[in-house]
Amino acid sequence: MIKTETSNDFRGKNNAFRPAREVFVNDYSNHYIHTGSDPQSHVTNIENSVEGYPKLQKLFEEKEKQVSEFATKPLGCRVSIDKMVPTLNKWIQRDNLTFDVVMIGCLTDNQFIYPLLTQLPLDRLVSKPGFLFIWASTQKINELSKLLNNEVWAKKFRRSEELVFVPIDKDSPYYPGLAGDDNTLVEKMQWHCWMCITGTVRRSTDGHLIHCNVDTDLNIETSDTQNGAVPSDLYKVAENFSTATKRLHIIPARTGAETPVRLRQGWVVMSPDVILNNFDPQEYKEEIRSIGTHVPYDEEIEALRPKSPVQR
Template identity: 35%
Template sequence: MATVTATANDLLAQHFVLISRLKESQKAHRRKLRTLPSPPLSILNLPTIPSPKPSPPPSPPSSPLLLPRRKPPRADLSQAKRARAVHYENYVPDEETIRNDYSQRYVDGGEWPQNWVLGAEPERRFEEYPKQQRLLALKKASVTEYALPPMYLPFSELASLQPSKFDVIVIDPPMSSSFSWDTLQELPLASLAADPSFIFIWVGSGAGDGLERGREVLAKWGYRRCEDVCWVKTNRESNRGPGTDPPTTSLLTRTKQHCLIGIRGTVRRSTDSWFVHCNVDTDVILWEGDLTDPTRKPPEMYTLVENFCLGLRRLELFARARSLRRGWVSVLAEGEEMHVPAVQAQARAGDAPLSLSPEQQLEAGTNVLGQELAVDRAERWDQDKWEAAMRVWLQNGRAVVPMTPGMFLYYNEKSIRV
């Protein structure tokens, strides 16, 4: 206490000395000012400098302002196109587009900008790149050749999968009041995951805590997030005009869903081409969605998985009866098992209802590209049969889709030589 008091007294003393010096300096300056003579009276009586004259007003325009000229209506256009041509200055009927005005088009018509992305459909992808198309055809043929007919089991029998291991697991959690993230993370996924392996888990639009909880669940199962896929929804068919988007408290209109990708173990493209391959897909999927089932996810996700991961052991949790797919083991969501016979009957009939989209026809058993998915031969989970097939297809101790010479050259040299 004495040290603190002494320090404070020293500071006060220094402050007093400083104030005293300032006062003496001020007195000295005042004495010098008093000795200065006053300015002559003639200088004090000089007139002030006059203000400059105001600037002249702006000159009138050399020519009258012309209003934008409307393009004359074209009789060859349909009524809808004529209406758009009148409403939009930059509308080009021959191109059926409004240049650089997609935001305004959404405001006026409710059409999302992603509706106008060209070549987004899987069947139109790489139309101008025959080598990539050839690669995908080779890949598809190999996946089909090394694939059992679909196998399925109800969710209540999930434990019967053990001790089998899977290279890829796809999960679309059925979130509800009775099924939460806490429920999901208690599932024994860690015991079903091979090393290395991948997992895909849908976590929602980002409006809630799905992105954060999804990462937590992946970590508990022994995965680390490595990528994510974004499904961007279109509304070409479901658009009902402006102001019909569902109400939301978010700052932006939500038109996408996130799927986190987790990896277990170590996989490098440069050294592990035995397990990962192709790399022609992007992390964005554009798809309209299913108007009859808003929770349904893009069927293209299965192709994306099969394109890049060579592992034959594929598992889907909370699958639908119509999503049974060759080469996959599907753990069906509650109540879906009863729909399997109807889906198989449609597949055996050789066609699907006309109301189904190409993707739905694909899942029902009629492949629009001419490749049979064998949905009609879907069977209950048979662990012995499945494990026996995996042993037959082993290559160097690994159950993977073999690479053809053409696929190998493309992967290593970025070209196809077949």
């Protein structure tokens, strides 16, 4: 909180000068310049973003229960980076396996996202309609933008949203550093995610495919996220937006034992360092048949979920 003073105020010819008033304003950018304290560390509702909003809190609770109820068991596929493309091609051609939600990347700078994206058969791996989430640091988002603006990519994937994850400070395991940007005045410490859509999905008519407005576009690191290579918030954004149950996460990087790649219920996690290697395509397809390809319609969640204004 920065304290400033207003100038003296003269009101009326018979009034004396009044004393200066103290005005308090938030200026955390200026505070950062003078103290080095990151602005995001001063956000008061990081741990519970819906505190004081009982309706939204109820929505978050019910949505989490629903996602957990209609989810596959945690599955991992341990494979080296150079074997990822052949493995995925095998799933597509031999097992006729596709996914409705595919997430690529985690919060580490040593990822080979661009080469992987140019080789992956994503048009056959991602269902139509389907959703693609690609995470990268600010330093690498420019090359991803060039790829997504390519005419071939633009025909297959429509870039819909940009999501942001911000580490709490420089001591965070998710702090990307300043590789290649040592001379910049402002540190680019946030992580970006391009969310792309295949096929046609409309908010007003496709409520069985997407749940808009359940989550925010900005996530800040909390104490619960510091438990591995991938914060839970990255998964929650995808789970809360898409109602699909076939989800794949590809991590094209070595993360090491200090930041392990943990399994998550409802996801197939492909990584060279994933803790458990228990994925079988045929067993997975059987489990999907038993739980369904999408979480079912729930009247209570629909009533709680914020809706876009109806156009007259």
